[in-house]
Amino acid sequence: MKPVIALVGRPNVGKSTLFNRMTKSRDAIVADFAGLTRDRHYGSGKQGKHEYIVIDTGGFEPDASSGIYREMARQTQQAVAEADVVVFVVDARAGLSGQDHDIAQYLRRLGKQCVLVANKAEGMREGMQLSEFYELGLGEVHAISAAHGQGIRGLIELALNDL
Ligand code: GDP
Numbered sequence: 001m002k003p004v005i006a007l008v009g010r011p012n013v014g015k016s017t018l019f020n021r022m023t024k025s026r027d028a029i030v031a032d033f034a035g036l037t038r039d040r041h042y043g044s045g046k047q048g049k050h051e052y053i054v055i056d057t058g059g060f061e062p063d064a065s066s067g068i069y070r071e072m073a074r075q076t077q078q079a080v081a082e083a084d085v086v087v088f089v090v091d092a093r094a095g096l097s098g099q100d101h102d103i104a105q106y107l108r109r110l111g112k113q114c115v116l117v118a119n120k121a122e123g124m125r126e127g128m129q130l131s132e133f134y135e136l137g138l139g140e141v142h143a144i145s146a147a148h149g150q151g152i153r154g155l156i157e158l159a160l161n162d163l
């Protein structure tokens with residue numbers, strides 16, 4: 001069985017862009033508008049001789065009965081349940097949000113293996129502005145840029161480590 005990596009995080013942090021990097025495909029819809037990806041997407045990727053499955057989350061059909069946030073939460077929970085390791089993506093430029101705290105609390109409770117990454121960190125000085133993310137209580141914060149392909153190899157190594 002290939003290890004399964006779930007990408008979670010609030011809308012617009014760059015999950016689908018990271019998914020495309022990790023799978024070398026463009027299966028996920030990358031949108032400038034929050035939450036346009038229609039459904040959860042699965043892709044496969046390979047680094048060296050290590051193969052893995054990636055799940056992108058955050059897609060939802062706006063549904064008046066369940067509400068957008070409930071549907072997003074449901075998808076995230078499903079993906080996390082299926083995953084061996086969770087990559088929790090936050091936005092290095094936007095900083096911490098209430099939704100980040102909610103997701104972090106959920107992940108901490110589950111106790112699942114988790115890698116915290118601050119995306120959109122291209123051109124930012126090492127450590128600058130990332131210290132606030134330690135508040136999430138998930139340990140080390142890893143700076144990456146999904147759009148520019150920075151830190152992706154290291155992230156995949158970390159995620160697959162100890163599985
Ligand atoms: P998702 O909602 O979490 O799936 O986020 P998307 O992958 O759709 O990206 C949301 C927006 O952030 C898009 O405009 C992307 O081009 C942009 N984005 C994604 N990764 C990066 C990055 O590493 N740096 C910058 N500056 N923008 C990024």
Ligand code: MG
Pocket residue numbers: 015016017028029030031035036037057058059
């Ligand atoms: Mg997306």
